[in-house]
Amino acid sequence: MIYVDNNATTPMAVEVAQAMNQAYESAFFNPASQHQAGQKAHRRLDDARETILNNLGAETTRFASDRLVFTSGGTEANNLAVFGLGKQTAGQVIVSAIEHPSILEAADQLTSRGVKVRVLPVDDRGVVVFSELEAWLAEPTRLVSVMLGNNETGVLQPIPEISALCRQRKVPLHVDAVQGIGKIPVNFRDLGASAMTLTPHKFHGPRGVGALLLDDNVTLNPSMFGGSQQLAMRPGTESVELAIGFERSLQLAIETLPEAGPRMQALRDRLETLLLDLVGANEMVIIGQDSPRLPHTSNVAFPGIDRQALVMALDMAGVACSTGSACASGSSEPSPTLIAMGLAEDVISGSIRLSLSRFTTEPEVDEVASRISNCVKRLRRR
Numbered sequence: 001m002i003y004v005d006n007n008a009t010t011p012m013a014v015e016v017a018q019a020m021n022q023a024y025e026s027a028f029f030n031p032a033s034q035h036q037a038g039q040k041a042h043r044r045l046d047d048a049r050e051t052i053l054n055n056l057g058a059e060t061t062r063f064a065s066d067r068l069v070f071t072s073g074g075t076e077a078n079n080l081a082v083f084g085l086g087k088q089t090a091g092q093v094i095v096s097a098i099e100h101p102s103i104l105e106a107a108d109q110l111t112s113r114g115v116k117v118r119v120l121p122v123d124d125r126g127v128v129v130f131s132e133l134e135a136w137l138a139e140p141t142r143l144v145s146v147m148l149g150n151n152e153t154g155v156l157q158p159i160p161e162i163s164a165l166c167r168q169r170k171v172p173l174h175v176d177a178v179q180g181i182g183k184i185p186v187n188f189r190d191l192g193a194s195a196m197t198l199t200p201h202k203f204h205g206p207r208g209v210g211a212l213l214l215d216d217n218v219t220l221n222p223s224m225f226g227g228s229q230q231l232a233m234r235p236g237t238e239s240v241e242l243a244i245g246f247e248r249s250l251q252l253a254i255e256t257l258p259e260a261g262p263r264m265q266a267l268r269d270r271l272e273t274l275l276l277d278l279v280g281a282n283e284m285v286i287i288g289q290d291s292p293r294l295p296h297t298s299n300v301a302f303p304g305i306d307r308q309a310l311v312m313a314l315d316m317a318g319v320a321c322s323t324g325s326a327c328a329s330g331s332s333e334p335s336p337t338l339i340a341m342g343l344a345e346d347v348i349s350g351s352i353r354l355s356l357s358r359f360t361t362e363p364e365v366d367e368v369a370s371r372i373s374n375c376v377k378r379l380r381r382r
Helices: 014-026 036-055 074-084 101-112 130-136 159-168 240-279 307-316 336-340 345-349 362-381
Strands: 067-071 092-096 117-120 141-145 173-176 195-198 210-214 285-287 297-301 351-355
Touching: 014 240, 036 067, 036 240, 067 074, 067 240, 074 101, 074 141, 074 173, 074 195, 074 210, 092 101, 092 130, 101 117, 117 130, 130 159, 159 173, 240 297, 240 362, 307 351, 307 362, 336 345, 345 351
Parallel strands: 092 117, 092 141, 141 173, 173 195
Antiparallel strands: 067 210, 195 210, 285 297, 297 351
16 A cells, blocks of 8 residues: 555654653653652653754743643644634634634634634635735734645645734734644744644654644633643643654654655655646646645646545555545545635546655655556546
8 A cells, every 4th residue: 555645644753653662661650740750750741842842943941931732633732722712802713714624613613602703715726815814803803723734735824924914913823733844844933823733643753642832922721621730721641652752753853854845845746747647737637736835745636537436446556545634534525625715616526635754755656646547547437
């Protein structure tokens, strides 16, 4: 099986598994315990948290102290942001039309509670309409949430410009950076966001852990209660082992990025070029091609081909890919992201997502292109 569904999850790096195994053997103690072993685990947890903050360009000096709240994953971190940021102020919540379901469905819950939610449109390139945001922020606003890079198309959003506008209006900005970490350089302070979501299973780390990074000036209202851990913002016993896996995978992602980022982009471009040659430029569409994109993500459409039939055919041919977000993979509904871009119906219904990693090889890319071409041609004949 050739795996090109890395936006869903990535294989764990050997070094990460080794670090976690060592932690399971020696650092299994509850970090909230008062005995020496527990306090040693607590110090190791704090070390991991500080390393993660430093690697992401957060401020950890005595003049400003950004915070990292560990969660069970990206979905919980996004929910914590939507429900916990700006809750103490009145006003609307603005989210983009291409957000992950963990943002959009949380926003739907806010609507059911009487909060005004506005969905920021995107253009046909998949980029948010900045002028709309500027106009909407004339009204009292408690939170804006716009992702860094889209999980389906890879299209990057103008976060520095959005954050500058939000700071000017004194509105908290949350950025879902889940797909960007480890693929492009990400510096929390340079982004200018109030909060940022990340999770290590997208960059060869463990599943079951994520984080919400908070600017030192932000107030977060908790969604859970029952303990004083993490300043009571997200109570519950922290997993030292998962935190160590998080720390090690982020270190590796950043260390390898100068070589891995351009290499992933070269492989993605090679895959798209091969498909254009094998399938025919008139028989496929590269979605978001004219926009800045994450280097590892390609969303390609074959008008006239049913996307689910193609994914199943590819699965039988030994290629693991997807039709979009893994959190919506059980749905037969068309992609809200592609609908928001205003794409033609046959493009939307014929699109699949191919996502690479730093472990993907050139022979794999070549073989994937060949198998996709064969499956598309066979389905067209039918």
